[in-house]
Amino acid sequence: MTPPALFAPARLGPLTLRNRFIKAATFEGMAEGAVVSDRLVEFHRRHAAGGVAMTTVAYCAVAPEGRTERDQIWMRPEALPGLRRLTDAVHAEGAAVSAQIGHAGPVADGRSNGRAALGPSTMFSAQGLARVRQASRADIDRITAAHADAALLAVEAGFDAVEIHLGHNYFASSFLSPAINRRGDEYGGSLENRAKVARNAARAVREAVGDRIAVLAKLNMDDGVPGGLWLDESLQVARWLEADGSVDALELTAGSSLLNPMYLFRGDAPLAEFAAAMRNPVVRLGVRLVGGRFIRSYPYQEAFLLDSARQFRAALGLPLVLLGGISQRETAERAMTEGFRFVAMGRALLREPDLINRMERDSGTRSLCVHCNKCMPTIFTGTRCVLADTSD
Template sequence: MDRLPTPPDVFGQARLGPLTLRNRIIKAATFEGMTKGALVSDDLVEFHRKHAAGGIGMTTVAYCAAAPEGRTERDQIWMRPDALPGLRRLTDAVHAEGAAASAQIGHAGPVANGKSNRVPALGPSASFNPQAMQATRRATPADIERVTAAHAQAALLAIEAGFDAIEIHLGHNYFASSFLSPKINKRRDGYGGSLANRAKVALGVTRAVRDAVGDRVAILAKFNMDDGVPGGLWLDESLQVAQWIERDGGVDALELTAGSSLLNPMYLFRGDAPIREFAATFNQPMRLGIKLVGDRFIRTYPYREVYLLDSARQFRAALKLPLVLLGGISQRTTMDLAMAEGFQFVAMARALLREPDLINRIQRDSATRSLCIHCNKCMPTIFTGTHCVLA
């Protein structure tokens, strides 16, 4: 009888494209809320330095918009020469702690805040965003070409800033993801209708980034397995798109995610829904509206460890491409389970907000348990500097 291969050690070195990481644990992108003026702050540098010192193999800076109208709010970083000195300070600080740094680049599309950015949000179709109380403008073919080229330019700037990896945002109904969604994309031109047409933006962006940077850095894509929305992208179609991405050779790995920042954000996060805390971040009458009907948008999904595993297994079975498992990984047993299931990397976020040194402690003692209680009250803190409210 053939012996099954021994799963890799999650704390062993690992190759990701041209990059060697000291372990297989990635700090997932969580918008930090520490970029006043769309520039790097000392707090942002320290945020990522602490995670690097805490033992992760790579930390991901979120969110580096490819274009100014692609921000979810005006103070988010957008990739331009003015941002490079601060980003270089950040990558130097991460490297000094022995970790790698990844820049998450993307365009928020219909999730962007047009009022804050002072320019209309872009989407596959004209629509109204009730969260932001704004209209979304239908992207023209020229807009699509410009946004695609902006991703490539942003990737080049990230290399100049010292990043070791690029993570392309293809999830959560941001620009590329919104084109994939049959619920959001109502176009009748070459970017709508069939899955092949709806996938053109995602495939075009990954190809543009690969053509621009070659093999100088690792390229990942954060990719929606499903939107968690009736009529949205579902696994049968997303599996096919993932296979096309693999065929095209645009990325070195996929980080599997789910949910819609536009229509169902808690589908990704799971755990308690902090409606009261979210409401407190808004002025009236939005505050009252969120308190009254927020549960229709900020829904509650029970938390369990590795809650995206069942869906991710289908991608693992269909792809040879390295995959990053995200969602409810906070202890050694689930890290080892991911390795045994054939995933090459794991990504963590909320647990590290409470305990940036969690990885070092798990490596010293495999019985260590995260203190994160999945209350999700960290989520509304993105407006004031992302942190665990219990730490």
């Protein structure tokens, strides 16, 4: 069977995208005052001009306490004018644009936000240096409804899609994780109970937007921590999402921003750069002294999530987006051959925003990304590749 062409149009729910490449959500750190900045507009315009079919705005919190830190977009009427400017700029370059929506849960910085972080169970957050409060049933209901409201605001702002964040031990993902969720009520214990937050959020979004925009979900295949969510349970959650009809595609991811962030990224662990980027001197010292226990190094290889993702491809009819170590054209072509609908790229596009255009013109184009991960600490001052020539 001939695989689909990388640079031919492809359907995603109600959308037709111009090719198979999606700019993955990479938190930009460019939303001063929790609204869109000119820098954020230009960041996504540049990726759109560089050839991706769709760029993903990361990350748009559905509630103020759901931000990872205070200078982060949260979906409210005050954010609407800036979001419209951003979507207009992307559309002018011929690309679609998606809003990654979600609630950071225990990953949120309660001190920065001035509001307690919420999780399935009470715990201490080493990142926020504060206690995470157990979410009540009222909190869960409010956050579920907030996902629907955020999706409706995305429609009003001109977004073509929303990506519901069900990964990285953010709110919904933390409920899925047996290592974090120690509840004894209807949201804890069995997988069916632990999956309620994720499934209800996706259903609420679908009911709110219908088929006006595409709905994706970013789902952890595994947490990368002992006792966390693993492939067998994640695959069952994916089957439920497919049966619910709540999403048009799944983007498969892994790792825990709370407990093991480098499990997703692989490659070098830039400890010195992370320490230097920390605003809190206590956190800065902690990263220098014991950061290696948290920011671990994993060997990089192309398509490092493919082996796990194959199990999802074999079990589901739902369109899947392959993420993780896709920096070369032949890797994307391999994904198409194996039945994935789209590929999502992050670091390689930070290094070269025009990489997709050049790949289309010349099949021998090679990505310059060296997976040093020094882009990661830049999220505090504006996400970028530190090796790129900023004058181009």
